[in-house]
Structures are given as C-alpha cells and as structure tokens.
Amino acid sequence: MASDKLINRTNVHVALLHYPVLNKSGETIVSAVTPMDLHDISRAVRTYGVDQFFVVTPLKDQQKLVRSVIDHWIQGYGATYNPTRRKALETVRLTDTLESVKLEIRSLDRVAPRVVVTSSREHPASISFETLGGMLDDDKPHLLVFGTAWGLAPEVIQEADYCLRPIRGRTAYNHLSVRSAATVVLDRLLGC
Amino acid sequence: MASDKLINRTNVHVALLHYPVLNKSGETIVSAVTPMDLHDISRAVRTYGVDQFFVVTPLKDQQKLVRSVIDHWIQGYGATYNPTRRKALETVRLTDTLESVKLEIRSLDRVAPRVVVTSSREHPASISFETLGGMLDDDKPHLLVFGTAWGLAPEVIQEADYCLRPIRGRTAYNHLSVRSAATVVLDRLLGC
Numbered sequence: 001m002a003s004d005k006l007i008n009r010t011n012v013h014v015a016l017l018h019y020p021v022l023n024k025s026g027e028t029i030v031s032a033v034t035p036m037d038l039h040d041i042s043r044a045v046r047t048y049g050v051d052q053f054f055v056v057t058p059l060k061d062q063q064k065l066v067r068s069v070i071d072h073w074i075q076g077y078g079a080t081y082n083p084t085r086r087k088a089l090e091t092v093r094l095t096d097t098l099e100s101v102k103l104e105i106r107s108l109d110r111v112a113p114r115v116v117v118t119s120s121r122e123h124p125a126s127i128s129f130e131t132l133g134g135m136l137d138d139d140k141p142h143l144l145v146f147g148t149a150w151g152l153a154p155e156v157i158q159e160a161d162y163c164l165r166p167i168r169g170r171t172a173y174n175h176l177s178v179r180s181a182a183t184v185v186l187d188r189l190l191g192c
Numbered sequence: 193m194a195s196d197k198l199i200n201r202t203n204v205h206v207a208l209l210h211y212p213v214l215n216k217s218g219e220t221i222v223s224a225v226t227p228m229d230l231h232d233i234s235r236a237v238r239t240y241g242v243d244q245f246f247v248v249t250p251l252k253d254q255q256k257l258v259r260s261v262i263d264h265w266i267q268g269y270g271a272t273y274n275p276t277r278r279k280a281l282e283t284v285r286l287t288d289t290l291e292s293v294k295l296e297i298r299s300l301d302r303v304a305p306r307v308v309v310t311s312s313r314e315h316p317a318s319i320s321f322e323t324l325g326g327m328l329d330d331d332k333p334h335l336l337v338f339g340t341a342w343g344l345a346p347e348v349i350q351e352a353d354y355c356l357r358p359i360r361g362r363t364a365y366n367h368l369s370v371r372s373a374a375t376v377v378l379d380r381l382l383g384c
Contacts, residue, residue: 024274036228040369049362082216084367168384170241175276176375177232183372184379191376192360 012050012136012190013113013143014182015101016041018057020153031149033062035069040179041146042088048186053091054101054143066094098145098156105141113141117152117160118185120174126163129188136189146182204242204328204382205305205335206374207293208233210249212345223341225254227261232371233338234280240378245283246293246335258286290337290348297333305333309344309352310377312366318355321380328381338374 016037019030038055045053055066070092072078073085095101105113116132136142145152145160157163166174167184176184208229211222230247237245247258262284264270265277287293297305308324328334337344337352349355358366359376368376 040372043367043369044361044372046365047359047361047363047368084365087365088367167239167379169236169239169378170382170384171239173238173276173279175235175280176239177235177371179369180232180236180372180375183368183376184383186361187359187376187379188383190362191380192362 010051011109011139011141013052013054013101013105013141014041014045014050014186015054015056015095015098015143015145016178016182017098017145017147017152017156018055018059018062018149019097020156021147022150022153024150026150028153029149030057030059030062033057033065034148035065037148037179038066038069038089038092039085041182042091043085044183044186045091046088048190050186050190051091052093054093054095054104056095056098056101058096063094066092070094101143105143109141111140113143114162115143115145115160116162116164117145117157118147118164118181119151119157120166120176120181121151122166123157123163126165128165129185132162132164133189144182144185146178146185148178202243203301203331203333205244205246205293205297205333206233206237206242206378207246207248207287207290207335207337208370208374209290209337209339209344209348210247210251210254210341211289212348213339214342214345216342218342220345221341222249222251222254225249225257226340227257229340229371230258230261230281230284231277233374234283235277236375236378237283238280240382242378242382243283244285246285246287246296248287248290248293250288255286258284262286293335297335301333303332305335306354307335307337307352308354308356309337309349310339310356310373311343311349312358312368312373313343314358315349315355318357320357321377324354324356325381336374336377338370338377340370
C-alpha cells in the first residue's frame with residue numbers, strides 16, 4: 001500500500017544473529033533457527049515500517065530451513081491461506097554473516113550503517129532508547145542486531161558502534177524471548 | 193527474590209483466551225493452544241511483575257497439553273535445565289472460562305476486576321494506554337484479556353468494562369503475534 005510506504009523508516013534495519021551467539025555455558029555457538037522467530041519478528045518489522053529483516057546464519061541446512069518457511073508463505077499454500085504472513089516474510093533477507101549484512105546495507109544506502117547491538121545485560125556506555133530515537137532522525141542507516149540463544153557473543157558487542165540499554169520491566173527477571181524483545185525495541189523506537 | 197516482590201503490580205492480571213475467539217472467516221471457534229504463547233507471555237508476565245497469567249480453554253485435551261508443558265518446565269527435566277522458564281511458567285493458571293478467571297480474581301482480591309480487552313481493530317470508546325496507565329494507580333485489580341486466532345469474539349469485547357486502543361506501528365499493517373502484542377502492552381503500561 002502506498003500509505004505504508006510513506007511512513008516507513010527505511011533507515012532502520014533489523015538483523016537476527018544465529019552466529020556468533022552464546023550458549024547457556026557462555027560458549028560461542030551457532031544456534032538453530034526457530035521458525036517462530038521468523039514469523040514474529042517479520043510481523044513486527046512490517047508493523048513498525050522497517051524495510052529489511054536480515055536472518056543471519058552460516059549453516060547451509062539452516063538456510064535451507066529458512067528458505068522453506070519463506071517459500072511456503074510467499075509462493076506456496078501459505079501465500080493464499082494467509083497473505084498477511086506473506087507480506088511480513090517478504091521483508092526477510094537470508095545472509096551468511098553480520099559482515100555481509102553491513103556490506104549489503106552499505107551498497108544499498110551508499111553509506112555504512114551505525115551498528116546498534118541489543119543485550120539483556122547491562123554494558124558500560126550503553127545508550128538509552130531516547131538517545132537512539134534521536135539518532136534515527138538523521139538519514140544515516142541503522143542496523144539493530146539481536147542475538148538468539150543466550151545472546152550475542154562479546155566480540156559482536158565490542159565491535160558495534162552502540163549498545164542499546166536492556167529492556168527493563170518492573171523486576172530483576174530479564175528473560176524475554178528474542179521475538180518479544182525485538183518487538184518491544186521497535187515499539188519503543190517507532191511505535192505510535 | 194524479595195526485590196522482585198516489592199515492585200510487582202499485583203493488581204494486574206493477564207488472560208489468554210482460546211474461546212470464544214474468531215477464525216479467519218469471522219466465525220466463533222475454540223482455538224488450539226500454541227505452546228510458544230505460554231512460554232513467551234509467561235516470560236513477559238514475569239518480566240513486568242504481573243502475578244498471574246490465566247490460560248483459558250474449555251477443551252480437556254488442550255488443558256492436558258498446557259499441563260504437560262508446565263509440568264516439564266516446573267517439575268520435569270526443564271526445571272533443572274532452565275530455571276528461568278520454570279520461574280515464568282509458575283505464573284500460569286489454567287482455567288475453563290473467562291467467567292472463572294473473574295471469579296478467581298474476585299475471590300483472591302475481594303473485589304471484581306476491571307476487565308480490559310485488547311484488539312488489533314479500532315473500537316468506539318476504546319481507551320488509550322495513558323488512560324489505562326493512570327487507572328492502574330488505584331488498588332482495584334485489572335484483568336488484561338488477549339485473544340488467540342483472529343481475535344476475541346465480539347461478545348467478549350461488548351461485555352468488557354474497557355477496550356484498549358490497538359497497538360500502532362508506523363504502517364497500516366496490524367498483525368503482530370499475540371505473544372508480541374501482549375509483551376508490548378505490558379511494556380507500554382509497566383516498562384521502565
């Protein structure tokens with residue numbers, strides 16, 4: 001719809017990383033893709049007017065799984081059964097590495113994105129939602145990076161331009177699903 | 193943790209309805225339970241300091257499914273594998289009908305709850321998040337009701353005390369998963 005296009009934030013991109021992420025013991029792993037993540041985050045991405053949702057995994061069998069989900073809902077039976085899922089999953093870009101995501105955005109937007117990682121843990125020098133909201137007002141592209149499993153590996157956080165402050169509820173419990181957390185981050189930044 | 197308790201909003205309760213809800217064609221149905229809803233919404237409920245998450249289904253086989261998920265994570269292998277899931281799923285109360293939920297809250301809090309339904313569609317006389325946030329400051333219990341499938345049946349909306357305004361992103365697309373939508377509603381009302 002034309003009216004959708006007009007209010008899209010084309011300078012915000014979302015990436016969901018399956019490598020390098022941590023397991024329960026704090027070791028770096030490649031996590032398996034959870035199809036529900038693809039559905040829920042693509043629906044949020046579409047709702048909040050973000051153009052591209054990069055699903056990042058280096059594993060060929062996991063890429064095949066992502067493609068089969070997308071094909072079912074974009075070209076297969078799912079596309080006619082539920083066109084709103086198609087519209088959401090059309091935002092997905094399957095990519096090998098975070099580096100490739102940055103290169104793709106750079107080639108598309110002609111400038112490197114500000115890389116903003118998210119975490120459920122406090123990090124020194126993390127920025128507030130208000131600060132990031134203000135930064136979005138310029139034309140520079142921004143890449144919001146979410147980690148699966150037990151979160152992004154430390155090197156991804158260290159190499160990022162910014163780390164966003166964790167979502168806090170009213171308790172010390174901080175274990176939202178990445179699906180819910182990504183939606184809340186987009187709502188805080190782009191919701192009405 | 194004691195510090196969790198201190199900031200809990202014990203006057204907010206959440207219910208997820210599987211009946212009466214609508215299917216794609218607008219007919220009233222009983223929907224099947226999606227285990228991911230139990231995980232994600234209980235994690236949000238725990239994060240935002242809500243005490244009780246009522247999962248409402250009249251179907252015995254679906255209640256059995258809910259019990260098997262809860263048992264696995266509260267008493268079974270899952271409890272030691274991932275204690276944070278246990279802490280989340282401990283908030284779940286399995287209930288037959290919305291009426292029973294209201295009676296249970298009434299018996300617990302000694303006063304009937306204000307019933308606040310949620311919808312992805314605009315309804316006349318719906319209230320804003322700010323208005324509801326202000327209402328939460330008194331001691332009266334509030335029950336936030338979410339519908340699965342294609343949303344709550346009209347009679348649930350008509351009989352409620354209040355209908356909350358839909359979550360809006362930046363586009364006309366309004367198809368968040370109920371898991372994500374419930375988390376965003378709690379974040380808007382109770383997030384920090």
